[in-house]
Amino acid sequence: MPERKVLWRDLLVLAALTGWALALPHYASEFVASLALTCFMYIALASSWALFCGLSRYLSLATSAFFGIGAYTSALALEHMPWLHAVALGALLAAAVALLMGAAVLHLRGTYFAVLTFGMTELIRHALSYFEKQVSGTVGRVLTIVPERNTVYLTVLALAVLALATSIAVRRSRFGLALAGIGSDEQRAQTLGVGTRSVKTAGFALTAAFAGAVGAAMAVRWTYIDPPTVFNPFIGFQTVLIALIGGATTLWGPLIAAIVFSLLAETLRLQLPQLYMMALGVLLILCVLHLPGGVASLRWSTFAAWWRDTRQWWRERREEDTEQERKARRQRDRETRNV
Amino acid sequence: MSDVAGPLLEARHVTVRFGGLIAVDDISASFGAGELVGIIGPNGAGKTTFFNALSGVMVPTAGRLLARGRDLTGARPHRYARHGIARTFQTPRVFAEMTLAENVRFGLRFAGRRRRAETWGPAWLAAWIDRVGAPWPWRRRPGVSWLLRNELSILNVIGLAHLADMPAAAVTPSQQRLLEIGMALATRPRILLLDEVAAGLTESELQDMAQLIRRVRDELDITVVWIEHAVTTLLRHVERVLVLHQGRMIADGTPAEVVRNAEVIEAYLGDEMVEEGVA
Numbered sequence: 343m344p345e346r347k348v349l350w351r352d353l354l355v356l357a358a359l360t361g362w363a364l365a366l367p368h369y370a371s372e373f374v375a376s377l378a379l380t381c382f383m384y385i386a387l388a389s390s391w392a393l394f395c396g397l398s399r400y401l402s403l404a405t406s407a408f409f410g411i412g413a414y415t416s417a418l419a420l421e422h423m424p425w426l427h428a429v430a431l432g433a434l435l436a437a438a439v440a441l442l443m444g445a446a447v448l449h450l451r452g453t454y455f456a457v458l459t460f461g462m463t464e465l466i467r468h469a470l471s472y473f474e475k476q477v478s479g480t481v482g483r484v485l486t487i488v489p490e491r492n493t494v495y496l497t498v499l500a501l502a503v504l505a506l507a508t509s510i511a512v513r514r515s516r517f518g519l520a521l522a523g524i525g526s527d528e529q530r531a532q533t534l535g536v537g538t539r540s541v542k543t544a545g546f547a548l549t550a551a552f553a554g555a556v557g558a559a560m561a562v563r564w565t566y567i568d569p570p571t572v573f574n575p576f577i578g579f580q581t582v583l584i585a586l587i588g589g590a591t592t593l594w595g596p597l598i599a600a601i602v603f604s605l606l607a608e609t610l611r612l613q614l615p616q617l618y619m620m621a622l623g624v625l626l627i628l629c630v631l632h633l634p635g636g637v638a639s640l641r642w643s644t645f646a647a648w649w650r651d652t653r654q655w656w657r658e659r660r661e662e663d664t665e666q667e668r669k670a671r672r673q674r675d676r677e678t679r680n681v
Numbered sequence: 682m683s684d685v686a687g688p689l690l691e692a693r694h695v696t697v698r699f700g701g702l703i704a705v706d707d708i709s710a711s712f713g714a715g716e717l718v719g720i721i722g723p724n725g726a727g728k729t730t731f732f733n734a735l736s737g738v739m740v741p742t743a744g745r746l747l748a749r750g751r752d753l754t755g756a757r758p759h760r761y762a763r764h765g766i767a768r769t770f771q772t773p774r775v776f777a778e779m780t781l782a783e784n785v786r787f788g789l790r791f792a793g794r795r796r797r798a799e800t801w802g803p804a805w806l807a808a809w810i811d812r813v814g815a816p817w818p819w820r821r822r823p824g825v826s827w828l829l830r831n832e833l834s835i836l837n838v839i840g841l842a843h844l845a846d847m848p849a850a851a852v853t854p855s856q857q858r859l860l861e862i863g864m865a866l867a868t869r870p871r872i873l874l875l876d877e878v879a880a881g882l883t884e885s886e887l888q889d890m891a892q893l894i895r896r897v898r899d900e901l902d903i904t905v906v907w908i909e910h911a912v913t914t915l916l917r918h919v920e921r922v923l924v925l926h927q928g929r930m931i932a933d934g935t936p937a938e939v940v941r942n943a944e945v946i947e948a949y950l951g952d953e954m955v956e957e958g959v960a
Contacts (some may be wrong), residue, residue: 516790523787526776532758533736533768534868535792539757 343438345514352593359597360503368496378546381561381604382502388584388596389505391550394545395582396590397521401456404443405581408436408464408550410573413652414470417483417567423661425489437547438674439466451528460575467573475571482568489562497559505552508568509593512548525591541594545589549662553581583622587611587629589636598637688713688747689872689904690735690766695744697730703728705741708927712872712906717898719915719936720908721862722925725950728908729771732874734908736768737761751754765871769864769878773857777850781841781860784849785832788867788957791947792812793829806923809839826901829869839863839893860895866897872904875896879911887911916940924949 343351367375387405395402408607412432419428447458458591474480514517520541523531532538584603589595603622610618629636633644688711696704705727720897722728725810726958730772735746737758745754748764767788804846823850826840837844839859849860851886865873879890891914898905909915916936924932924939927950939945 389808441842518786519790523776526778527774529738529758530770530774530776531787531791533738533762534788534864536761537757537759550858 349510349514355508355594356503357509360499362563363499364496367492375510376497377490377499377604377608379563379599380607381447382495382498383556384419384581384584384604385392385502385553385597386498386505387507387557387581388588388600389502389509389593390549391581392585392588392590392596393505393509393591394521396548396585396592397513397525398542398545399500400451400542401582402546402549403456403575403578403582404440404463404550405553406465406573406578407443407459408440408553409557409560409577410470410569411436411439412554412559413561413567413572414483415554415557417485420485420487420562425493425497429555432558433551433555436557437551440547440550441543444546448539449543460578463573463575463578467569470573471569477504482566482571484566485562487563488565494559494562495574498556501552501555501596503558504567506597509551511576514592517541517544535623580622582628587625587636589638592636593636593640595636683852688798689749692731692735692907693745693747693748693943695741695746696806697727697734697739698742700848703839703928705734705890707744708928708930708942710923710933712904713751714904714905715898716901716906716921717895718904718906719855719919719922720906720925721910721912721915721922721949722892725927726925726949727928728925730928732768732876732906734907736766736874738768762868762870765869766874767792767870767872767873768860769861770929771876771880773854773861775849775857775860775864780846780848781836781863782832782845784860785835785863785867788864789832790834792868793872814858828901831867832867835863835866838866838896840889841862855882858882858890861899862893866901866903870903871882872906875909877908877910879909879914887914888942916928 366378367459370378383467387409389406391402396401400510412429412435415432415435416428419431423431443459444460447455447462472480473659476602512521520531520536520538523534523536524538524542528538561572564571580603584599585596587603588597588599606618606621611620632648691711693709694703695708699920703892706728708731711823720728720731730739734741737746737753737760740755745752747753748761748766748825751764753764754763778786779787828834833842833845836845839862841852841856841859841863844856849857862873862875875894879887880895882890882932894907895906895918897903907915907919916939920934921935922934922936922939923930924942924945926944931944931948932942934942
């Protein structure tokens with residue numbers, strides 16, 4: 343499909359989904375609206391994560407750090423400034439931390455980068471816990487000024503839409519091309535004129551800004567926050583899983599997977615928490631083995647190929663069985679003759 | 682042609698050490714505008730390491746690197762690319778998921794966009810302007826050939842325009858080697874460093890590659906520095922040869938001078954090869 347047509351298709355789908363999401367609280371139950379809010383949170387987190395990590399193939403596990411920074415910023419700032427300013431400040435602080443973190447770890451690749459981002463997340467969490475206990479003399483924070491539920495819903499929806507729109511824009515920009523080049527062969531991209539360090543740092547900060555803003559917006563949902571809640575590594579892991587299962591290099595993959603995960607989470611987590619975790623694990627294994635491009639890479643041809651492979655496997659097995667039966671019969675005949 | 686007098690790229694006493702091993706030992710060389718230079722030497726002579734230093738991929742342990750008089754020692758590879766130094770790698774390194782056109786567009790959108798093509802518009806218009814001469818804004822600007830004006834024209838130069846929409850992973854290794862040259866040309870370089878681009882090619886492909894390299898120098902006004910193991914072909918096409926042995930440069934001269942150099946014969950060419958008439 344020509345690039346311009348793809349752009350129009352993407353924009354139309356985004357506009358239609360946004361319209362549907364805007365109308366949702368007016369006719370759906372509170373439970374569904376709450377489910378949608380979780381869904382938007384993961385769409386924003388996974389899309390923005392995939393924007394940098396999917397294109398550049400730098401596996402960051404620092405999402406929960408940026409989310410937590412945003413949440414704490416909002417908890418502290420909401421008493422002094424309006425709602426949107428607090429959310430913006432959360433994004434800004436998370437991006438600032440990402441710039442510092444990026445300067446320290448973005449020269450590493452692969453597992454080293456992933457482990458270090460996770461280590462830094464833990465460092466921030468424990469440092470904040472220590473600070474709260476020793477200096478502030480508290481374990482967590484109670485959010486006394488909380489905006490209306492509808493405001494939170496609209497803010498998180500706006501962040502999800504903005505994350506997808508940014509993703510559309512970046513994938514068509516020089517910046518996106520540079521990230522894709524870094525993901526494909528970083529040194530080659532350098533020799534073709536890409537200043538990889540600045541591109542990576544900017545991408546990392548952009549991802550962090552979204553995570554920070556989402557953290558700031560979602561913090562009010564809990565009304566009480568402490569470091570183990572908002573810096574929960576599971577937020578980061580789940581973001582990564584959603585993006586990978588959906589298709590980290592695709593635009594709509596993280597959105598599709600975020601919807602599936604939110605539904606799974608709400609239906610399974612409360613009743614069968616172990617089953618939920620197992621479902622995540624099984625989905626990831628299946629995707630890695632059979633669908634490395636993620637759910638968004640599924641096409642009719644994929645199903646046709648699977649069907650063809652399965653039939654082929656079944657036919658070979660039957661032929662093997664028949665061959666074995668034939669051999670066994672011959673053996674029996676020989677034995678009978680000998681007797 | 683270069684708008685600055687003096688060498689386009691100069692290495693001054695460049696040394697690269699890996700722990701106790703000296704891969705490149707105090708090499709000084711300069712490459713001027715319009716040159717076609719070959720670098721030969723046995724395996725492990727330090728040819729590729731020298732290239733890595735020349736293109737910023739590796740920071741030399743000692744010595745300086747100057748591009749048109751500007752010191753680039755220690756700079757990152759993208760700065761070398763922006764200063765008009767492009768390179769290929771020994772094993773083709775193309776962006777496998779992208780199409781050939783996208784691969785070439787990559788260079789044009791980064792290092793290449795700093796230097797505009799001489800003229801714009803379709804090839805017939807550019808050819809006509811060349812013939813009759815034209816006033817501003819169509820007159821030739823010094824620097825980049827109009828053959829490098831966009832991805833399709835570059836794919837035409839390397840002979841892969843018919844595969845423009847194919848993914849790079851789907852083309853043959855020899856086409857990937859050509860594509861690598863196309864990607865490097867897309868940065869609109871002043872100097873092109875080619876690292877064994879003819880490795881694994883058949884005899885006819887080797888001749889085509891040599892013709893392409895000559896064309897790059899002659900028609901695109903790009904200085905070419907070419908590392909190759911196919912010595913006979915290389916010596917037939919280049920005008921100057923550097924010979925490296927155990928990290929040192931043991932000869933720098935015309936092919937005729939180099940094949941008569943006793944140290945080169947002993948270290949690399951051997952008597953038989955010289956008798957067969959490499960030059």
